[in-house]
Amino acid sequence: MLKKWYIWLFGAVLLIPVILYGTWKTYEWILLERLRSIDIQVAPYSKEITSQNYDVIVVGGEPEGVAAAVSAARNGAKTLLVEHREGLGGLLTFGMLNFLDIDHEMRGEVANAGIFKEWHRMVGGRVTFDIETAKKAFLKLVQNEPNLSLLLGTELTKPILEGKRIIGVEVQGESGKQTYYANRFIDSTQNADLAALAGVPYFIGNQDIGVSQKMSTTLMIHLKGVDWDKVLATAYTHKFGPAKANVTAAWGFGGLLTAYKPSQPDVRLRGFNMVRSSDNMIYINALQIFGIDGLDSDSLEKAKEKGRKETEHIVQFLRKEFPGFENAQIASFPTELYVRETRHVLAEYQLPISDVWENRDHPDRIGFGSYPVDIQATSTQNTGYVLTDPIQYAIPFRSLVPLEIDQLLVASKAAGYSSLAAGSARVVPTGMTVAEAAGVAAVLSIRNNVDFREMTKSKEMISNLQEILTKQGALLYAYELEYPYQGEWFYPDIRELLTYGLISGGYKNEFPVDSPMKEMALVNLLMNGIERKNADLYVKLKERLTQVRYLVTEGQEIKRDQAARFIEYMVSGTKSKDPWAWVTKRNLVEPHLTSSLVENRVLTTAECYSLVAGIMQKLDVIEKMEGRSK
Known part of the structure; x- marks a missing residue:
């Protein structure tokens, strides 16, 4: 009888891993099927634009530009969104950066709600997403707004100024040069292109702290033929240092920094941020390229060429050293680089890093940030660092109002942040929150016949702005938080x-x-x-x-x-x-x-x-x- 008891116990112990593995594979199948089943119906893009005059013009089809344009249109403004690519989503879609840096506020909720939350739900609600699904979701948000017109494949050539006021933009598209006029403008380009052309003052990289270096540029790696089960196992064995993984993402593997030997100068492989899409494609954010001028087209092309060459060498290394990559192949190359910083415009309030450290609130808050201040490496001689990890901080409306030029807001990573504060505020969810506020502010500015600079001084208008944003689902509230070393003599x-x-x-x-x-x-x-x-x-x-x-x-x-x-x-x-x-x-x-x-x-x-x-x-x-x- 005792022997039978031992046999049953032994059999049960053997069954436990089988049951756990079966449960995991079932969950994996259900989740991937759910992501595959996301069906976003979009109409064929039409290039017909029947008007030259608008209430609001948004330049830049980045996620921030979509949020700004949708926000303005929903609040009643006749809006035009101008984008030079043939699709929307910018860095997240054409740059293949499909791993989101999510902010959480002091109560534990996702800090960035409103239009970002709406889009995020459309693509599955995870920190990762499928790129084609994201493209359709951005387009669907735009097509859902009857007040919103879209111009794709259209380059900004110059602003039309009347003194210090922007009154129009000249663009170049398939039909040649066209000029469109509006009462208010929002610049949501990656590099504050409209603001710079208009004469808004700015600085490059971290010149504001006396340093001429810029954070590394990245070419995303897109692979097929990777065995995800083996990747999961590698994460938990810590072969390349501490790592975590789930059905659609894996991150960590910091040991790759020293294990991988680059084939070219001024490139490096850091730890992985890895995405598994629903069709089992793999996207990796890890390849750093140094010494790139993100405002120079020749420099960018050379960086892409260098990145493509290094990717081939990386794949050879992974096949030999990283379990799960034995049969990996390059699926494609992104058409764009992930350029972390170029211009930072000077604004009515330049958000300082001390605000981030101090978890500071502002009476003209339009959104919250909380992502760690991630200062990426600037050369192969350093590894980058996290300056601080805030609980949350408020982004003031004043940081969107650039100096010297009127009727313009800048709502992107190039907004009025210090270079160090931008290490946190530059993440896309924060940017979409800020851009949504810009769209509402543009409408209020027109309705009240008040320019943005005057608006920063009106408690009533700021209160109205915050009330509308809250009704649209934004998280906004006054708060007080302590911060490290508060009150210490030093x-x-x-x-x-x-x-x-x-x-x-x-x-x-x-x-x-x-x-x-x-x-x-x-x-x-x-x-x-x-x-x-x-x-x-x-x-x-x-x-x-x-x-x-x-x-x-x-x-x-x-x-x-x-x-x-x-x-x-x-x-x-x-x-x-x-x-x-x-x-x-x-x-x-x-x-x-x-x-x-x-x-x-x-x-x-x-x-x-x-x-x-x-x-x-x-x-x-x-x-x-x-x-x-x-």
């Missing part, structure tokens, strides 16, 4: 260093404030801080700054007097007997540090942050001292 110093991207808190929003800092780390922080805040002064001091490195004892924790010596030599090229007295006499150290550092002891990281931030705030004084010394 927080103003953290804020200064964050503003220039000199420190990063990662996903935990933490700094080693109580730990000691090494001498070399302090010197590097000083040098980078000066270079980013005042490049001209950095050039003048560069020789001495370089020599300061020779005063460093490798691996040594920094003490008060040694920190003062670094500062003294950097500023004057001298080495006095009492460097602490030298810097304090010249007010180069904040009073709170002067009173707390009464002895020559090891400094905490917080105290080092305060020293460096204090120097950065006194660079004008140092520049005058430098001038007098000559």
Whole structure:
């Protein structure tokens, strides 16, 4: 009897994995069948445009442009959407970026509702989607609006200006050059093309923090013949580092960064963001290409050529090393690159990274962002970083209103964000939320005969804007949230260093404030801080700054007097007997540090942050001292 019990138990144990596998495969089949069965009926595209005059013209058929145009049309505006491609969706469809970066707000809900939520449901409601389904969903949203006309295959050539006001756009299509006029305009192009042509001031990449580099550009990888069951198994064995996977997505595999050896300079393979579509095609976001000018067509073509060549080499590597890819083949190449940043327009309010860190609300909020500030690598010499992971922050309407040019809003990743804040705000769901608000704002501006700049100053109109957005399903509410190191004596110093991207808190929003800092780390922080805040002064001091490195004892924790010596030599090229007295006499150290550092002891990281931030705030004084010394 006992033996039979053991036999039954043994049989049950053997059945457990069979049952689990069968359950998994059933779920997989049901989900993929549901995604395959999505049937979005769209009418054939018609190029007939019967009017030259509109209430609102939106330029750019990116997801943001669709949201802006649909929003304006639903609120009663006669609207025209102009797009240079032969379809809608831009980066998500022609760039094949079909893995969404989803924001969640403080209560755990998806932060981006409204038109984004409507589109997201149409494509299956997951973080991944099928590209052809997405194209149809964008077109369906447009075709559902009787007030909305669409021009595909039509290039913007120039804006028509009346003083500082945009009154029309000249475009080039199959029928030649045409001019269309409107009362208000929304620029939802990737690169703020309309705004730039109109004369809106802007900066490129991260020039606002004194750096000329740009984040990497990516060519998506599109494969067929991949065994997804093996990919799942590889994810859970951690062969290429920690990874996660489900029926339609896999991500992680950070070990690929070092395991894969590129065949060309200025390219690299990072960890995978991988999508499995309902027809078992695989799309991978991982190939980084550096040194690309996203505003130069020749540079972009060279990048695509380099990306296609590297993809062939990557596939050979995956066939040999990554289980599941033994029979992988290239299915196609995207027609466009994923260019993360080019222009950032200057706006009435330039959303700073400190707002993101502080989870800040704004009275003119039009939407929330919460995605981690993902600063991608800028060269093969660095790996990128997460600067902070906010709970949520509000995007103000003022950030959509560009300087100098009237009757125009910019609603895209090129809107009025600092380059670091854009590391979060640039994600598509946030962009569609912002663009939906732009569409409503354009209609309100026309109805009330108030331009956008005046509108930013009207509490009544902002309240009306928010009320309409809420009725359309947007998540908008006033809130208060705390943030890391709030109220600490050193927080103003953290804020200064964050503003220039000199420190990063990662996903935990933490700094080693109580730990000691090494001498070399302090010197590097000083040098980078000066270079980013005042490049001209950095050039003048560069020789001495370089020599300061020779005063460093490798691996040594920094003490008060040694920190003062670094500062003294950097500023004057001298080495006095009492460097602490030298810097304090010249007010180069904040009073709170002067009173707390009464002895020559090891400094905490917080105290080092305060020293460096204090120097950065006194660079004008140092520049005058430098001038007098000559």
